[in-house]
Amino acid sequence: MSARVVIAEDLHLLREGLVHLLRAHGFDVVAAVESGPELLKALTGERPDVAVVDVRLPPTFTDEGLQAALAARRVIPGLPVLVLSQHVEQLYARELLADGSGAIGYLLKDRVFNAEQFVDAVRRVAAGGTAMDPEVIAKLLASTARHEPLAALTPREREVLELMAEGRSNAAISQRLFLSESAVGKHTAGIFAKLDLAPSDDDNRRVLAVLAYLNAARS
Amino acid sequence: MRRYAEATARSLCLGLLTLVDMVLAIVTVLMIVLSFGIGVVFLFPPSVRVLRWRTGLARRLSGRWLGREIGPSYLPPPPPVRPQPDGWYRHDRQLYKTPRWPEWNNRWKWMFGDPATWRDLFWLVLSPLTGAVLLLPAVTVGYGVIVVGQWHPAALLLGPAAVAAVAAAPRLLHFYGWWNELLLGPTAKSLLARRIHTLNQARMETAGSQAAELRRIERDLHDGAQARLVAIGMTLGAVEALVDTDPTAARALLAKAREASSTALTELRGLVRGIHPPVLAERGLGDAVRALALDSPLEVKVTVDLKTRPESPVESAAYFSISELLTNAARHGGADRVWIDISSQGKTLRVTVTDDGSGGADPARGSGLRGIERRLAAFDGVLAISSPPGGPTTVTIDLPHALVWEENFDTTAQMPKWKWAIVVLGYGIGWLPLFPQGIVTAVMKIIDQEEKSWFYILYLPEPVQWPMIIFNIALGLVLYSAAVLLPIQHSRNRWMAGMNPVCLKLDR
Numbered sequence: 001m002s003a004r005v006v007i008a009e010d011l012h013l014l015r016e017g018l019v020h021l022l023r024a025h026g027f028d029v030v031a032a033v034e035s036g037p038e039l040l041k042a043l044t045g046e047r048p049d050v051a052v053v054d055v056r057l058p059p060t061f062t063d064e065g066l067q068a069a070l071a072a073r074r075v076i077p078g079l080p081v082l083v084l085s086q087h088v089e090q091l092y093a094r095e096l097l098a099d100g101s102g103a104i105g106y107l108l109k110d111r112v113f114n115a116e117q118f119v120d121a122v123r124r125v126a127a128g129g130t131a132m133d134p135e136v137i138a139k140l141l142a143s144t145a146r147h148e149p150l151a152a153l154t155p156r157e158r159e160v161l162e163l164m165a166e167g168r169s170n171a172a173i174s175q176r177l178f179l180s181e182s183a184v185g186k187h188t189a190g191i192f193a194k195l196d197l198a199p200s201d202d203d204n205r206r207v208l209a210v211l212a213y214l215n216a217a218r219s
Numbered sequence: 220m221r222r223y224a225e226a227t228a229r230s231l232c233l234g235l236l237t238l239v240d241m242v243l244a245i246v247t248v249l250m251i252v253l254s255f256g257i258g259v260v261f262l263f264p265p266s267v268r269v270l271r272w273r274t275g276l277a278r279r280l281s282g283r284w285l286g287r288e289i290g291p292s293y294l295p296p297p298p299p300v301r302p303q304p305d306g307w308y309r310h311d312r313q314l315y316k317t318p319r320w321p322e323w324n325n326r327w328k329w330m331f332g333d334p335a336t337w338r339d340l341f342w343l344v345l346s347p348l349t350g351a352v353l354l355l356p357a358v359t360v361g362y363g364v365i366v367v368g369q370w371h372p373a374a375l376l377l378g379p380a381a382v383a384a385v386a387a388a389p390r391l392l393h394f395y396g397w398w399n400e401l402l403l404g405p406t407a408k409s410l411l412a413r414r415i416h417t418l419n420q421a422r423m424e425t426a427g428s429q430a431a432e433l434r435r436i437e438r439d440l441h442d443g444a445q446a447r448l449v450a451i452g453m454t455l456g457a458v459e460a461l462v463d464t465d466p467t468a469a470r471a472l473l474a475k476a477r478e479a480s481s482t483a484l485t486e487l488r489g490l491v492r493g494i495h496p497p498v499l500a501e502r503g504l505g506d507a508v509r510a511l512a513l514d515s516p517l518e519v520k521v522t523v524d525l526k527t528r529p530e531s532p533v534e535s536a537a538y539f540s541i542s543e544l545l546t547n548a549a550r551h552g553g554a555d556r557v558w559i560d561i562s563s564q565g566k567t568l569r570v571t572v573t574d575d576g577s578g579g580a581d582p583a584r585g586s587g588l589r590g591i592e593r594r595l596a597a598f599d600g601v602l603a604i605s606s607p608p609g610g611p612t613t614v615t616i617d618l619p620h621a622l623v624w625e626e627n628f629d630t631t632a633q634m635p636k637w638k639w640a641i642v643v644l645g646y647g648i649g650w651l652p653l654f655p656q657g658i659v660t661a662v663m664k665i666i667d668q669e670e671k672s673w674f675y676i677l678y679l680p681e682p683v684q685w686p687m688i689i690f691n692i693a694l695g696l697v698l699y700s701a702a703v704l705l706p707i708q709h710s711r712n713r714w715m716a717g718m719n720p721v722c723l724k725l726d727r
Contacts, residue, residue, distance in 0.1 A: 055501070056497075056501065062500065062501040062502070063501040063502060086488065086491075086497065087488055087491070087492070087497045087498075089497075089498055089510045089513075090510065090513040090514060091498065091502075091506060091509055091510040091513055094513075110481050110484050110485075113477055113480070113481060114477075139513075139514055142514075142516065143513065143514060143515065143516055145516065
């Protein structure tokens with residue numbers, strides 16, 4: 001059975017593009033809406049497997065989409081939502097991750113250009129995983145760079161940490177960095193030891209732990 | 220007791236000072252008469268300068284001793300003379316080699332044309348008179364003491380007089396303060412002139428910085444996104460040509476085009492952030508500053524206490540000021556921690572940025588601080604810096620009237636009940652004394668009607684009839700005018716509170 005998707009995007013062309021793209025990759029698009037109130041109704045009514053949501057939506061063109069997604073997740077805890085935006089903010093990433101239940105994606109709209117990676121991110125979120133934009137992670141790491149345990153990481157470990165924080169599995173990281181999976185496993189174990197985090201085999205839990213750690217180091 | 224002694228001492232000091240004024244007044248008037256009488260105009264500016272020095276002293280003393288802050292009442296000084304393109308300085312139809320004469324002329328005109336100069340002179344000439352009044356308590360007491368020393372019977376009379384004079388001393392000082400404010404205080408006209416002057420300056424600066432901003436945006440677009448779009452277009456053209464003959468090369472070019480579009484988007488994002496940050500548009504000042512704090516490498520604590528969102532341009536000015544201050548703290552101050560506090564003080568938006576850096580920030584040297592001041596000037600905002608060497612640095616930004624909707628409840632309040640009672644009473648029974656018992660009775664009396672009916676005045680003895688009629692008419696009129704005027708007065712107060720005169724008074 002294919003995953004059921006709700007899409008919220010106010011630009012007609014981009015909305016149609018997303019619908020086509022996701023349909024072509026075997027998703028079942030059950031609703032494609034263009035405003036905040038419609039989105040909330042669709043999310044609570046349809047209870048989709050994943051929602052792809054633009055932050056800025058009518059009627060106010062502020063953070064309507066984000067608010068609707070957060071509201072829906074309060075009604076349906078853990079509802080998978082992938083938020084798209086023209087710009088990424090640590091502030092919004094924090095709000096999305098705040099409930100700690102995962103199944104959250106937060107990507108720049110540009111990432112849609114790379115269909116494979118984008119669809120992969122949608123699948124990951126639908127499966128309860130995380131997909132954070134590299135730019136969010138870069139900002140997060142840049143602002144925590146001076147913190148003691150993070151500064152002690154080797155450059156390779158930092159790379160792995162970045163990809164891990166984006167929400168990728170060990171397999172995906174090994175592919176990206178041209179390493180063996182066991183080498184990536186060794187690096188992750190090293191990172192967890194240095195940051196004093198409890199190691200976990202569950203990819204999702206691991207990502208959330210890392211993000212929580214980075215956010216905590218921040219404030 | 221202390222209050223009276225203090226008031227007497229102060230009035231004595233101020234009174235003695237006016238004895239000096241006598242000399243000063245004679246000299247100044249003489250100089251001014253000379254400068255116009257026999258044309259020694261060179262004497263005019265120095266005499267005005269002396270005059271202004273003296274009235275300046277009086278203003279300061281008024282603030283310190285009489286509890287009456289008096290601002291300067293002069294028109295803004297003339298702007299510095301600028302040379303023409305050919306290097307000469309023009310004044311009216313004359314050309315000069317140096318700016319000395321045009322400046323002298325401008326200053327002369329400024330001093331001569333300012334009514335405040337003549338009010339100052341009037342004050343100085345009358346100063347000995349007011350001084351005599353001020354000296355009354357001290358003189359009476361002194362005289363009384365001398366007379367008592369001689370065991371003269373007049374002491375019995377002078378005793379109460381001295382007590383009365385001392386008791387009146389605070390009143391005298393109050394009167395003196397009022398007098399000073401009357402003659403030395405700013406008039407509505409001079410306040411407006413000053414206001415226009417500052418507004419003009421602020422407008423010029425705002426227009427200038429806006430134009431510079433637009434030029435920067437134009438340049439960024441031209442060199443960045445626009446150039447990249449051209450490149451993408453050309454690449455796509457090449458792809459079109461190659462797609463049949465060399466699909467591999469075409470695919471490589473497509474990847475390049477995608478990369479270029481991605482870069483263009485990144486650049487546009489940066490540009491948009493510089494024009495109006497998206498979080499600011501989406502969430503307002505508080506969250507935008509929180510986002511800024513999260514992105515900063517420093518440890519930043521943000522506290523926001525705002526009930527309403529300021530107007531968008533004000534918000535933007537505050538945001539960019541904070542952003543600049545944060546950058547300064549990291550770059551120059553060597554700070555690790557920063558505290559940002561955003562709060563409302565009535566209608567004023569106040570932002571405080573404190574860091575634990577090395578301090579020593581100087582607005583005169585830092586172009587960044589200057590830029591912030593320019594940005595804030597458009598909204599009458601002020602920047603105050605406390606940055607002793609060694610830190611900590613605290614910068615306070617005040618944006619008055621930024622929170623337009625934060626209405627003061629006192630000014631919108633309903634009329635109190637007793638005023639409503641008077642209004643109802645006025646409309647309710649005002650007609651009774653005015654018409655039947657006033658005007659109608661008067662007519663009856665004039666036409667000498669026999670019928671007295673219920674016009675009670677006609678039953679009264681003859682001599683009081685006319686006074687009573689007039690009294691009744693007056694009473695009716697008073698009742699009606701109270702009913703009409705009270706609400707008007709109330710709403711007027713309400714209006715005025717939000718209107719210019721108060722703003723002007725509050726103006727620096």
